[in-house]
Amino acid sequence: MRADQVQTPAYVYDLAEIRRSHALLAAALPTPSVVHYSLKANPHPDVLTALRGLGVRAEVCSTGELVAALDTGWAPDEIIYGGPGKRDAEVAQALGSGVREFSVDSPAAIDQLDRTGTGTRCLLRVNDDQPVPGQGLVMTGVTSQFGADLGWIEAQPELFASREHARVTGLHLYMGTNIGDTEALLGQFAQALNTAVRLRKVLRTEFDVLNLGGGFGAPFARDGDLPRFTGLAEGLAALLDDSFPGWREGGPRIVFESGRYLTATCGQLLVRVLDVKESHGQRVVVLESGVNHLGGMSGLRRLPVITPALHAADAGPGSPALVTGPLCTPLDVWARGAEIPPVAPGDVLTVPNVGAYGLTASLVAFLGHDLPTEVVLDDGQFRSESRLALHRRPTTIA
Numbered sequence: 001m002r003a004d005q006v007q008t009p010a011y012v013y014d015l016a017e018i019r020r021s022h023a024l025l026a027a028a029l030p031t032p033s034v035v036h037y038s039l040k041a042n043p044h045p046d047v048l049t050a051l052r053g054l055g056v057r058a059e060v061c062s063t064g065e066l067v068a069a070l071d072t073g074w075a076p077d078e079i080i081y082g083g084p085g086k087r088d089a090e091v092a093q094a095l096g097s098g099v100r101e102f103s104v105d106s107p108a109a110i111d112q113l114d115r116t117g118t119g120t121r122c123l124l125r126v127n128d129d130q131p132v133p134g135q136g137l138v139m140t141g142v143t144s145q146f147g148a149d150l151g152w153i154e155a156q157p158e159l160f161a162s163r164e165h166a167r168v169t170g171l172h173l174y175m176g177t178n179i180g181d182t183e184a185l186l187g188q189f190a191q192a193l194n195t196a197v198r199l200r201k202v203l204r205t206e207f208d209v210l211n212l213g214g215g216f217g218a219p220f221a222r223d224g225d226l227p228r229f230t231g232l233a234e235g236l237a238a239l240l241d242d243s244f245p246g247w248r249e250g251g252p253r254i255v256f257e258s259g260r261y262l263t264a265t266c267g268q269l270l271v272r273v274l275d276v277k278e279s280h281g282q283r284v285v286v287l288e289s290g291v292n293h294l295g296g297m298s299g300l301r302r303l304p305v306i307t308p309a310l311h312a313a314d315a316g317p318g319s320p321a322l323v324t325g326p327l328c329t330p331l332d333v334w335a336r337g338a339e340i341p342p343v344a345p346g347d348v349l350t351v352p353n354v355g356a357y358g359l360t361a362s363l364v365a366f367l368g369h370d371l372p373t374e375v376v377l378d379d380g381q382f383r384s385e386s387r388l389a390l391h392r393r394p395t396t397i398a
Contacts, residue, residue, distance in 0.1 A: 006270055006373070006375055007373050008270050008271055008272045008288065008348060008372075008373075009269065009270065009271045009272070009288050009289040009293055009372040009373075010269070010270045010372050010373045010374070010375050011267055011268070011269055011270075011354065011355075011358055011359050011372050011373070011374045011375070012267065012268050012269075012270060012374075012375045012376075012377065013042075013044065013046070013047060013263075013266050013267045013355055013374065013375070013376050013377065014266050014267075014376075014377045014378065014379065014380065015046065015047070015050045015266070015376065015377070015378045015379075015383070016377075016378055016379035016380075017265050017266035017355070018047065018050045018051065018054075018262060018263060018266045018355075019050070019054065020265075021226060021261060021262050021263070021264075021265060021266065022051070022054045022056065022262055024226055024228065024261075025216065025258060025261055025262065027233070028216075028228070028229035028230075028232045028233055029232070029233055029236070029256060030233045030234075030236050030237040030240065030254065031233075032248065032250070032253075032254070033254040033255065033256060034057060034253060034254070034255045034256070035056050035057065035255075035256050035257075035258055036056070036057045036058060036059040036080055036211075036255060036256070036257050036258075037051045037056045037057070037058055037059065037257075037258065037259065037262055038059045038257050038258065038259035039058060039059065039060050039061075039065040039068060039069060039259075040061060040065065040259060040357075040360075040361075041259025041260055041262070041263050041264075041356040041357060042259070042263045042267070042355055042356055042357075042358065042359075042360070043064075043065060043068045043360060044374055044376070045068070045071070045072065046376040046383060046384055047263060047266070047355075047376075048068060048069070048072040049072055049073075051262060052072050052073055052074055056262070057074065057078040057079065057080070058072075058074045058078060058079045058080070059079075059080045059082060059257050060079060060080070060081055060082070061081070061082050061083035062083065062090070063090050063093055063094075066079070066081065066093070066094055066097065066099070070097060075098075076097055076098030076099045076100065077098070077100065077101075079099050079101070080101050080102070080103060080123070080211070080255075081094050081099050081101065081102045081103070082102070082103035082125075082172070083103070084105045084145040084146055085105075085145070086102075086109070086112070088112065091112060091113065091116060092116065095116055095118045095120070100118075100119065100120050100121055101120070101121045101123065101209075102120055102121070102122055102123070103122075103123045103125050103172045103211070104122045104123065104124055104125065104166075105125050105145070105146060105147050105148060106148055107148075107159040107160060109122075110122055110124075110160070110163055110166050110168070111163065111166075113163075113165065113166040114163035114164060114165045114166040115165075116165065117165055118165060119165055119167070120165065120166050120167070121167055121169040121170075121208075121209075122162075122166050122167065122168045122169065122170075123169070123170045123171060123172040123209060123211050124148065124153070124160055124168055124170070124171055124172065124199075125146060125147035125148065125171075125172035125173075125174070126147050126148060126150055126153065126171055126172065126173055126195060126199065127144050127146060127147035127148060127149045127150065128150050128173075128175065128191060128192075128195055129149070129150045129151055146174070147172070147174075148160065150195060150198075150199075153199060153202065153203075154198070154199075154202050157202045157203055157204075160203060161203070162205075168203070168205065169207065169208040169209055170207045170208050170209030170210055170211065170252060170253075171195075171196050171199060171207060171209075171210055171211065172211040172213070173192035173195060173196060173210065173211065173212055173213060174211070174212075174213030174214075174215070174257070175188040175191065175192055175213060175215065176188060176215045177213075177214075177215040177217075177260075178215060178217045178218075178260065179215045179216065179217050180217035180218075180227040181217075181227070182229045182230060182231055182232045182235070185215070185216070185229060185232055186232065186235045186236065186239070188215065189212055189236050189239060190239055192210075192212055192213075193210075193212075193239055193240065193242075193243040193244070194243070196210055196243065196244070197243050197244075206251070206252075207244075207252045208251070208252055208253060209252055209253050209255055210244070210247075210252045210253070210254055210255065211255040211256075211257065212254065212255065212256055213256065213257050214256045214257045214258045214261070216229070216258050216260070216261035217260070217261070218260040218261045218264035218265065218353070218356065219264060219265070219352075219353040220260070220264060220306070220353060220354070220356070220357065221294065221295065221306050221307075221308035221309065221351050221352070221353060221354050222307075222308070222309045222352070222353060223309050223352055223353070224353065225265065226261060226264070226265055240254065259356055259357075260356035260357065262356075263355040263356040264353050264354070264355050264356040264357075265352075265353050265355060266355035267353070267354045267355025267356070267358055268350050268351060268352050268353070268354060268355075269289065269293070269294055269350070269351040269354050269358065269372070270348055270349075270350055271287050271288055271289040271293075271348070271349055271350075271351065272287070272288050272345075272346060272347065272348050272349075273285060273286070273287060273288075273343045273344065273345050273346065273347045273348075273349065274286045274287060274288050274326060274345060275345055276343060276344060276345060279322070282320065282321065282322055283319065283320070283321040283322070283340070284321065284322045284324065285321045285322070285323050285324070285340055285343060286324050286325070286326060287323065287324065287325055287326070287334070287349065288325070288326055289325055289326075289372065290324060290325010290326060290327050290332040290333075290334065291325060291327065291331065291332050291333075291334075291362065291363055291366075292325060292327055292332070292362055292363045292364060292366050292367060292369055293325070293358075293359065293362050293364070293369075293371075293372055294306070294308065294334075294351065294354060294358055294359075294362055295308070295334065295362065296361060296362035296363035296364070296366070306334065306335075307334065307335040307338060308323075308334055308335065308351045308354075309351060309352055310323065310335075310338070310340055310349045310350070310351060311349060311350045311351075311352070312341045312343055312347060312348075312349055312350075313347075313348065314341075315341045316341045316342050317341065317342075318339030318340055318341050319339065319340065319342075320337045320338065320339060320340075321335075321337075321338055321339075321340040322335070322336055322337070322338075323335040323336075323338050323340060326369065327366065327367050327369075328367060329367075359371070359372060359374065359388070360388075364388070364390060365390055370387075371387055371388050371389075371390060372387070373385055373386070373387045374386055374387065374388070
């Protein structure tokens with residue numbers, strides 16, 4: 001499918017790339033192990049269907065993600081429900097749908113599940129006592145809403161014991177994210193397993209499940225390919241043999257989570273140029289998409305500001321430009337001084353590697369611009385086209 005055949009702005013996903021990414025990740029992990037896909041990375045129905053067909057399970061953190069997972073066909077026992085805070089109504093809906101495995105971050109979260117009177121399995125999320133070097137985004141060893149501090153668990157293990165209807169069956173040990181180096185990952189997993197061994201003694205229990213998280217890195221809005229984690233499977237298997245010798249026979253079951261690695265490289269964003277001008281001696285390129293369609297969390301200063309790669313069909317030599325979107329705010333900037341080829345209004349530019357944390361991680365409701373279309377291909381062949389709706393509908397109050 002050519003760019004001139006797509007109504008822009010458009011996210012274009014190729015399912016063949018998802019299959020390739022999954023094969024790379026599966027080869028990098030020890031056998032046996034289970035991978036859960038984090039729906040927050042990209043919840044498009046065709047993306048979810050492709051991943052489910054590959055045997056990947058689901059990790060959800062909201063009612064909306066739960067509904068998407070169930071609609072895709074995942075069975076309730078293939079779903080882990082996480083997140084640092086859950087309303088009673090969310091828990092009730094998940095239980096009513098048949099979900100029984102939850103990641104919990106505190107004694108209060110265990111009590112919340114126990115009060116339902118429904119038998120549930122809890123994976124106790126742990127905030128380790130120090131971060132692991134080499135992480136793209138620190139998830140542990142700092143003050144955090146994620147998990148219970150390791151020192152707290154060790155000091156008051158009785159608070160984290162199983163309840164009548166909420167049995168603590170395992171640990172959730174997510175140390176960090178967006179890691180592209182095998183040695184850094186092995187260091188993360190080694191610390192996680194050491195922590196698991198300590199807590200096995202403190203909690204006086206054998207764990208059925210060890211969710212080691214993941215944090216497998218991938219390029220975002222820049223050129224590049226997925227990292228290859230050579231030697232990770234062998235190195236991690238050796239660590240598991242030392243810490244939990246029965247893991248190969250299912251005791252405990254080893255679980256990983258992945259979002260970006262499975263989907264990042266499947267997607268690209270096609271966006272047209274709206275205006276090109278000079279301002280104070282610098283070229284300004286205004287696009288039809290900005291932080292409302294890509295990188296919105298960086299627009300809120302929640303993540304480092306992105307500088308997307310922008311490719312033109314007829315690329316000439318680049319020169320510095322301020323690249324912005326169409327929003328009525330000075331925060332709507334993709335890049336300052338980026339090397340952009342000569343372009344004119346109507347030209348289509350392409351941002352690579354945005355299959356994860358693209359559209360649904362953006363400020364889509366800010367200023368009310370139309371959302372991009374989402375086009376799905378399979379090995380370059382058209383499969384579907386759709387657009388999310390964000391329109392208010394009046395509610396009649398009786």
